[in-house]
Amino acid sequence: MTSASVPSPRTAITTVFVAFGVAIGALAGSMPSVMRNAGIDAETFGLGLTLSTVLTVGAMSVGGQIARVASNRAVLLAVLPAFAVSLGAYLTAASPLWFFITIPIMGLCFGLTDLFMNAEAVALEHDLRRPVFMTFHGGVSAGVGVMAVVASWLSTQWGTWAVAAVACVMFALSWVMVQRAIAPRPLAAGKAARIGTLPNKTPLMLLGIAAGLIIAAETAALLWSAKLLDDLAPSLAAIAGLGAAFFGICNAAVRFPGDRMRSLLGEMPLMLGSLVVSICGFVALGMSGSFAVSVAAFASVGFGLALLIPTIFAMSARLVPENRAGALSFVSLLTALPRILAPLAFGLVAARLGTAFAFGLVAVGLLASLVLILAFNRKRHGA
DSSP: OOGGGSOOHHHHHHHHHHHHHHHHHHHHHHHHHHHHHHTOOHHHHHHHHHHHHHHHHHHHHTHHHHTTTSOHHHHHHHHHHHHHHHHHHHHTOOSHHHHHHHHHHHHHHHHHHHHHHHHHHHHHHHHHTSOOHHHHHHHHHHHHHHHHHHHHHHHHHTOHHHHHHHHHHHHHHHHHHHHHHOOOOOOOOSGGGSGGGOSOHHHHHHHHHHHHHHHHHHHHHHHSHHHHHHHHOGGGGGGTTHHHHHHHHHHHHHHTTHHHHHHHHOHHHHHHHHHHHHHHHHHHHHHOOOHHHHHHHHHHHHHHHTTHHHHHHHHHHHHOGGGHHHHHHHHHHHTHHHHHHHHHHHHHHHHHHOHHHHHHHHHHHHHHHHHHHHHHHHHHTTO
């Protein structure tokens, strides 16, 4: 095998990010079909998402310990096949029992993939000595944007098995790319290898809680968008994935030039402006009863949320360069409460007061995250 035939590490890890986005897009676009096939309502689906989130957060929380015995490469090679299988099993669930068996396993795979692909991406940015981290997350957004609308069409025209088949092809490609191009990195050691002795804990705590609220908002926008649009216009069920598609496309439109924006404008101004745009978008979703306006609002939310989590992850990893996975693991642990409670709360509110009303309440959580980011900025400058 010649060196020319081997993909670059940057290309390889980008493929993993795209596969991760494809998985999210498959979930978002297929959500109404999965609910119908499994025979579950919005409240039950919210409970399933809560169980999945518990496993996702749990996996990310122990990632720092895993990083002491396994490299980013080793974890990704182990988890990507399991991710593909569990996603396919979830998408084709035909009963509430099978739904509740598969969704927590899929959540575990989401967490491990999320943590270790980001740890490797931050390390690659350090290797390249220039901002590239946002482009990796642009790959996630592109995967979401394309797959969400493809999944909604495939699930209504062919069935959710077709969505699973497309996703599995992407996961197979990403596994091959990692196997060929990603080298194992040195394992974490010393004080930084342990969560209990990580430095810069107070700033990490502020970032972690804010991240939890932001991720809860992202989850709501992605996984409940098709349901909202399906409620507003049942005759357009085949394109109900447009909400998640517009969200993902607008995410990508901001993330791909995001590294240049970080350099020119600074991370903090970008985060504060992004939060304001996101809050306005969720308020619009709560107030609108129009299919077209709601799709536009999802686009606005996609623009607003695009840079927030990648920036928080990059900031967190920079605070502990000797154990980036450990820093991300600690931050992920602090996202647990909002991430675990939000899907259940959203499902309960959506079942009783409507999906649109539930989206409006998400704006309150983002207001709280805005306060936490401002507190982090003051702490960072010693105010």
